Amino acid sequence: MVVFILRRLGFMVLTMVVVSLLLFLLLEISPGNVATKVLGPYSSEEQRTLWLAAHGYFEPLHVRYFSWLGNFATGDFGESIRFKVPVSEVLWPRLANTAILGLATFAIMIPLSLVLGILAGMREGSKLDRAISVTSIATTSVPEFASAVFLSAIFVFWLKLLPGTSGMTEGFSIKQLILPVMVLVLYDFGYVARMTRASMAEVMTTAYIRTAVLKGLPYKQVILKHALRNALITPFTVIMLQINWLLSGVIVVEFFFAYKGFGALLLEASLNQDIFLIEACAMVAVFVAVATQAIADIGYTYLNPRIRFA
Amino acid sequence: MTGRKEHSYIPTLKQDFAEGKVDRREFLRTATLLGMSAGAAYAFAGRVAGETFVAKAHAATPKMGGNLRVSMNVKESADPATYSWSEPGNLGRHMTEPLVQIDKDRIPRPHLAESWEASDDLKTWTFRLRKGVKWSNGDDFGADDVVFNMRRWLDPATGSSNQARFISMTEQVDTGKKDKDGNPKMSTVASEGAVEKIDDHTVRFHLNVPNISVPESLADYPALIVHRRFSEEGGDLTKNPVGTGAFTLKEFAVGEKAVLVKRTDVPYWGGDVYLDRITYVDHGDDPAPAIAALASDQVDAWMRPSVEQLSTLAKLPNIEVYEVEAAQTGVARMHVNEKPFDNKKLRQAFQACVDAKRVLEVAYQNRGTPGADHHVSPLHPAYAELPAQKQDYGLAKKLLAEAGYPDGIRLTIDCVATPTWEQNTCKALSEMVKPGGIDLAINIMPGGTYWDRWMSTPFGFTSWTHRAHATQVLNLGYRTGGRWNETGYANPEFDKLLNEAGATLDADERRKVMAKLEAILQDDAIISQDFWRLVYTAANKRVHGIYAQVALEHHYNKVWIE
Numbered sequence: 001m002v003v004f005i006l007r008r009l010g011f012m013v014l015t016m017v018v019v020s021l022l023l024f025l026l027l028e029i030s031p032g033n034v035a036t037k038v039l040g041p042y043s044s045e046e047q048r049t050l051w052l053a054a055h056g057y058f059e060p061l062h063v064r065y066f067s068w069l070g071n072f073a074t075g076d077f078g079e080s081i082r083f084k085v086p087v088s089e090v091l092w093p094r095l096a097n098t099a100i101l102g103l104a105t106f107a108i109m110i111p112l113s114l115v116l117g118i119l120a121g122m123r124e125g126s127k128l129d130r131a132i133s134v135t136s137i138a139t140t141s142v143p144e145f146a147s148a149v150f151l152s153a154i155f156v157f158w159l160k161l162l163p164g165t166s167g168m169t170e171g172f173s174i175k176q177l178i179l180p181v182m183v184l185v186l187y188d189f190g191y192v193a194r195m196t197r198a199s200m201a202e203v204m205t206t207a208y209i210r211t212a213v214l215k216g217l218p219y220k221q222v223i224l225k226h227a228l229r230n231a232l233i234t235p236f237t238v239i240m241l242q243i244n245w246l247l248s249g250v251i252v253v254e255f256f257f258a259y260k261g262f263g264a265l266l267l268e269a270s271l272n273q274d275i276f277l278i279e280a281c282a283m284v285a286v287f288v289a290v291a292t293q294a295i296a297d298i299g300y301t302y303l304n305p306r307i308r309f310a
Numbered sequence: 311m312t313g314r315k316e317h318s319y320i321p322t323l324k325q326d327f328a329e330g331k332v333d334r335r336e337f338l339r340t341a342t343l344l345g346m347s348a349g350a351a352y353a354f355a356g357r358v359a360g361e362t363f364v365a366k367a368h369a370a371t372p373k374m375g376g377n378l379r380v381s382m383n384v385k386e387s388a389d390p391a392t393y394s395w396s397e398p399g400n401l402g403r404h405m406t407e408p409l410v411q412i413d414k415d416r417i418p419r420p421h422l423a424e425s426w427e428a429s430d431d432l433k434t435w436t437f438r439l440r441k442g443v444k445w446s447n448g449d450d451f452g453a454d455d456v457v458f459n460m461r462r463w464l465d466p467a468t469g470s471s472n473q474a475r476f477i478s479m480t481e482q483v484d485t486g487k488k489d490k491d492g493n494p495k496m497s498t499v500a501s502e503g504a505v506e507k508i509d510d511h512t513v514r515f516h517l518n519v520p521n522i523s524v525p526e527s528l529a530d531y532p533a534l535i536v537h538r539r540f541s542e543e544g545g546d547l548t549k550n551p552v553g554t555g556a557f558t559l560k561e562f563a564v565g566e567k568a569v570l571v572k573r574t575d576v577p578y579w580g581g582d583v584y585l586d587r588i589t590y591v592d593h594g595d596d597p598a599p600a601i602a603a604l605a606s607d608q609v610d611a612w613m614r615p616s617v618e619q620l621s622t623l624a625k626l627p628n629i630e631v632y633e634v635e636a637a638q639t640g641v642a643r644m645h646v647n648e649k650p651f652d653n654k655k656l657r658q659a660f661q662a663c664v665d666a667k668r669v670l671e672v673a674y675q676n677r678g679t680p681g682a683d684h685h686v687s688p689l690h691p692a693y694a695e696l697p698a699q700k701q702d703y704g705l706a707k708k709l710l711a712e713a714g715y716p717d718g719i720r721l722t723i724d725c726v727a728t729p730t731w732e733q734n735t736c737k738a739l740s741e742m743v744k745p746g747g748i749d750l751a752i753n754i755m756p757g758g759t760y761w762d763r764w765m766s767t768p769f770g771f772t773s774w775t776h777r778a779h780a781t782q783v784l785n786l787g788y789r790t791g792g793r794w795n796e797t798g799y800a801n802p803e804f805d806k807l808l809n810e811a812g813a814t815l816d817a818d819e820r821r822k823v824m825a826k827l828e829a830i831l832q833d834d835a836i837i838s839q840d841f842w843r844l845v846y847t848a849a850n851k852r853v854h855g856i857y858a859q860v861a862l863e864h865h866y867n868k869v870w871i872e
Binding site: 044046047048050051054082083084085090148149152156157160162163164165167169255256257258260264265268271 | 386388466467468469473474496497498564565566567589591592593594595596598599600601602603604605606608756793
């Protein structure tokens with residue numbers, strides 16, 4: 001177990017170093033671009049050169065990379081070109097905002113999709129199953145940018161029930177969270193529900209379930225005690241992957257509702273080629289990806305005792 | 311755009327009115343006498359004055375207090391000298407003020423300056439400064455502050471675009487270093503004695519060449535006057551907001567929001583200021599959140615509605631849209647040193663395919679006036695109207711064949727993704743040149759990418775903002791070696807005439823020179839400049855005193871909320 005976790009950690013660090021190096025090379029090839037970004041398109045060549053010299057851009061590439069890497073390891077992510085403040089000052093609050101959005105989404109989406117998935121998978125082909133499956137496919141196939149417009153049109157412009165943006169400029173507001181969460185849940189629940197349904201339906205056809213039913217156990221008990229645990233393995237993995245998806249998948253929603261989260265930050269950083277911010281964001285994304293994968297693997301063994309660490 | 315022929319004096323009259331030579335009443339009276347309908351005359355007067363067509367029913371008494379919430383990008387705003395967007399300018403202007411301000415009616419008025427005068431040769435400009443203005447730290451505002459700012463702008467290490475605006479106060483010196491090819495590295499620095507302090511409240515600027523646009527340049531957004539110890543006190547307005555303005559900065563987070571509160575420390579020189587607070591909220595680059603925020607009353611105003619959003623805004627009963635006619639435009643410009651655009655016949659063939667009026671209709675909902683490929687606006691003083699251009703595919707094909715492309719040619723234009731009117735214009739052009747034998751592909755790219763190559767790309771679409779004088783634009787964009795000369799255009803005759811125009815004060819005399827300049831540019835066909843666009847701003851109807859300014863500047867000192 002310890003070896004397994006250590007190996008996971010090593011893999012995580014290696015992935016992050018490779019990603020950081022690739023990003024650094026891609027973004028730093030032409031420092032002239034950086035000066036143009038900062039001083040604006042109308043600056044003169046001389047002004048740009050002076051700016052670059054003053055900000056250490058004429059140091060050799062490897063010197064800049066390693067000094068950055070050293071700082072990164074000690075928690076200093078450098079200064080954001082766009083925001084003109086240390087990266088950590090913008091990164092952590094934004095990440096916390098996305099975590100709030102993610103938690104709220106999961107708190108609704110997971111129970112909803114599991115219950116619907118199980119209900120549908122219990123009796124494959126029933127009217128309930130058909131209804132749930134069709135709804136799931138329909139909602140999942142509507143892209144977020146479309147459902148965001150659609151829901152805004154209803155709740156903001158027509159019914160005037162909800163605020164149109166979620167910038168939380170006057171402090172945290174549950175009301176402003178409703179629309180973004182609604183869009184994310186609507187988009188995501190169908191997928192998880194259908195995975196759960198498929199998994200449940202498969203479990204229901206296995207021999208041990210048939211045996212349990214045939215030996216006269218109450219149906220409720222068969223589902224809760226015997227079917228559920230095995231049927232949850234697939235949705236568990238899927239949900240872990242949804243954390244990953246959420247981190248980048250929120251970009252559209254955050255952009256549309258002007259929600260100040262990680263996705264919007266990532267987009268803004270890339271559009272402005274804000275090198276250190278992109279690096280930090282990428283590191284966070286890679287960390288989350290590898291970490292959720294590790295958690296999924298560990299959780300898997302708990303749910304399925306047949307899998308043991310080699 | 312009624313198609314009816316108007317009296318030949320009306321353009322002159324419009325011109326005089328726009329320049330402030332005749333007042334509104336006289337304009338309306340004369341225009342209607344000459345056959346312009348009263349409605350049209352009022353509409354024109356309203357446009358020039360930046361008012362909406364529907365006049366406000368009553369002028370109520372201003373109410374004190376309130377928080378004006380405005381949707382606008384909150385960008386990095388540390389140093390006014392290096393601002394390259396109107397947004398930081400709008401934030402900064404409520405803390406630190408300019409010497410000159412261009413108001414609702416597009417006329418430059420003294421702000422921190424009290425008055426100015428130019429010598430006959432337009433090479434010496436004397437600015438008298440307002441007395442009794444206090445900095446928020448208690449210091450008196452005076453000539454030292456202005457001298458400090460001007461020297462700082464001209465210093466190449468500052469990186470200010472003002473250096474280009476006041477390029478006539480600089481000279482090239484040899485730095486003593488050599489570049490890679492062994493040529494001496496030149497540096498642009500302030501000319502000896504360019505900035506002179508006469509007394510505590512008078513400064514004088516000495517120019518090497520005549521320049522008529524000094525007051526307008528002093529009104530541009532990077533020309534906000536910071537305190538004389540700005541650099542030594544950290545050089546960051548957002549951290550140390552010392553200013554002469556009515557507001558000070560309370561909160562500031564790039565990409566999120568900025569809160570300005572009314573200053574109480576030192577009395578403000580400019581009289582009553584009604585708002586207690588201005589909150590700028592950043593909704594990102596997508597227009598959807600800004601509209602949603604206006605609709606659900608999360609903000610009171612929106613800085614930059616684009617033309618596509620106007621129909622949606624019109625459906626919101628509480629929202630008023632303000633428009634202003636400005637010399638804002640975009641040019642599809644060709645680099646004359648790049649093949650195949652070095653061929654004048656090819657450029658003229660492109661020009662012959664274009665119907666500017668139609669481009670305006672298709673790409674900008676006909677909200678503006680057609681252009682004539684010479685980048686001089688009917689709004690510019692001394693504008694000369696040239697004979698109308700005609701769309702002529704036969705001529706285009708003939709020119710194309712003479713240029714060596716009898717079977718047509720494939721071209722590619724670079725263009726930014728947003729604002730969308732720019733790519734829409736390129737699409738309209740692409741359709742329009744097709745029958746003439748030109749297959750125009752559009753290469754749409756993010757703004758950052760385009761602005762890295764806008765000076766060098768063979769064919770690109772560049773937006774140009776409002777400038778009060780045609781000579782300002784022509785000097786920047788089309789003079790040999792001009793700072794923003796994006797076409798590589800070099801024409802000694804043009805440069806000579808441009809000097810002549812810059813040194814001519816009399817509008818009618820200048821008009822004669824302008825006519826020649828316009829004709830040269832049009833004939834050389836280096837740009838397809840299809841329309842001058844109206845620009846917009848939107849606000850809730852309970853907000854009073856707000857208007858669309860030509861450069862979308864915010865002047866909120868006299869704004870109040872019902």
